[in-house]
Every structure is written in structure tokens, then in C-alpha cells.
Amino acid sequence: xxxxxRILTSGKDMIWTLIPLLxxxxxxxxxxxxxxxxxxxxxxxxxxxxxxVYNGLAADARTMPxxxxxxxxxxxxxxxxxxxxxxxxxxxxxxxxxxTGTGAYLQLTQTNASEDDxxxxxxxxxxxxxxxxxxxxxxxxxxxxxxxxxxxxxxDLSDVRIAVMSRGPDSEMEQMAQSVLAQQPLPK
Numbered sequence: 365x366x367x368x369x370r371i372l373t374s375g376k377d378m379i380w381t382l383i384p385l386l387x388x389x390x391x392x393x394x395x396x397x398x399x400x401x402x403x404x405x406x407x408x409x410x411x412x413x414x415x416x417v418y419n420g421l422a423a424d425a426r427t428m429p430x431x432x433x434x435x436x437x438x439x440x441x442x443x444x445x446x447x448x449x450x451x452x453x454x455x456x457x458x459x460x461x462x463x464t465g466t467g468a469y470l471q472l473t474q475t476n477a478s479e480d481d482x483x484x485x486x487x488x489x490x491x492x493x494x495x496x497x498x499x500x501x502x503x504x505x506x507x508x509x510x511x512x513x514x515x516x517x518x519x520d521l522s523d524v525r526i527a528v529m530s531r532g533p534d535s536e537m538e539q540m541a542q543s544v545l546a547q548q549p550l551p552k
Contacts, residue, residue, distance in 0.1 A: 395497060417460055420446040422550060424458040430476040431549030432458055432526040440465035452481040468532025470540060476524050479518055481523050483508060485515045500538055501545035517541060 366526050417434065425432040428448070437443075445461040455477035483491055488512055490510040498505045498517060505517040505528075516529035517537060528540045 385398060392516075415443040415460070417446065417447045420460065421458065424448060424474075426552060428458055428474075428476075432473070432474055433526075433544050433547040433549055434522075435472065435543035435547055437540070437543065438465060441470075444469075451477040451485055452476060453477065455481060457482075457485070461542045464530075464532055464536050466532055466536065468530055468536065470528065470530040470532060470536055471525040472540060472544060473529065476523070476529075477505070477525060479520060479525055482518055482527055486527060486529055487490055487514070490514075495515035498541075499535070502539040503545060505541060519545075 368552050379538045381478060398508065418488075421432055421434040441462045441464050443462050445459075449457045449459065451457055455475055457475035457477065459471060459473045462471075464470050466533050470541045473482070473486065477485070487508055487510050490512070494506040495509050496507045498507055499514050500517075500519075503517045503519045505522070507517050509515040514529065514531055515534075515537070516527050518525055519541070526544055528537045528544075
């Protein structure tokens with residue numbers, strides 16, 4: 365069979381060439397197990413290795429100029445991130461995040477920054493003032509929310525400010541707030 369003259373090839377020919385190629389690529393990806401679709405959205409679906417909260421917060425306690433607390437969490441919460449950061453005025457922060465049992469992300473931030481600087485860090489320009497207060501663990505938490513439904517609560521323990529941030533249910537945020545306040549600071 366003679367090949368088509370170049371002038372008679374069109375985009376349709378390219379599409380008919382790409383369809384089998386894409387089908388083969390999809391089969392290889394599925395067969396190799398490197399492709400998955402997370403439909404349930406729970407922490408147990410995540411195949412990412414868990415963040416080592418125990419050692420991460422212990423290291424922060426040794427290096428940060430303020431006390432660090434390590435809260436226990438429910439078994440179905442998966443720690444997925446941790447970082448330290450510099451904030452305004454030379455303040456530092458220790459941040460740890462979990463995917464909770466409901467599939468929401470929850471972040472715990474401990475810092476020596478002022479509450480105003482912490483609000484700027486967590487909410488950016490999206491937050492103007494507090495939305496109220498909550499009394500948890502014998503302390504008052506100022507509540508904030510952003511236009512994209514992110515909410516965070518901050519309490520001041522004089523030598524450290526603690527924030528809990530999530531889009532998840534308030535019950536999980538309250539659980540973290542109680543848990544962190546019930547802990548003694550880690551040794552330096």
C-alpha cells in the first residue's frame with residue numbers, strides 16, 4: 365500500500381495514532397501499581413510515609429527558644445508534615461500537620477511570635493479580627509476564620525503562643541487543643 369501524500373494527513377490521523385499509545389500507557393501504569401485513585405479520603409488511604417512527630421518535636425524543643433509540647437493524637441490521625449519557620453521580628457515557629465480520621469488536615473503551630481504576627485502568618489490578608497473565643501483546657505482561645513473556610517484558634521501561654529488550624533470539624537480542633545494543653549513542655 366502506498367503511503368498518503370503529506371498534504372492528505374490531518375489531525376484525525378494523529379488522534380488515531382495517539383489513542384492506542386495512550387491505552388498502552390494506561391495499562392502499564394495500572395499493571396505496575398504506581399497509579400491509584402483515592403475515593404474515600406481517609407488518612408489510611410494515604411501511602412505517603414508518616415512524619416516522625418516524636419523526633420521532630422524533640423529536635424524543635426532542643427533548638428527553639430520557647431517550650432514545645434508534644435500532644436498525643438488518636439490512632440486514625442496520620443502525621444504527614446512538619447517544619448520550622450522564621451516569622452516577623454525574628455520569631456520562630458514549630459509546625460506539625462496531621463490528616464485526621466475524617467480526612468481533614470489539621471496543623472499545630474507553636475511559636476514565640478506575637479498573636480498579631482501569628483494571625484498574619486496563618487491567615488494572611490484574609491483575616492481582619494477574631495470571630496470569638498472558646499474556653500478549652502482552662503485557657504481562652506481566640507477564634508479566627510478566613511474567606512476560604514479555613515479556621516484557626518490561638519491561645520497565649522505567656523512564653524509561647526499555640527495555634528490549631530483546620531478546615532475540618534471543630535471537635536477535632538478542640539481535641540487537639542485539649543491534648544496539647546494537657547502536656548508538659550518537652551525537655552531542652
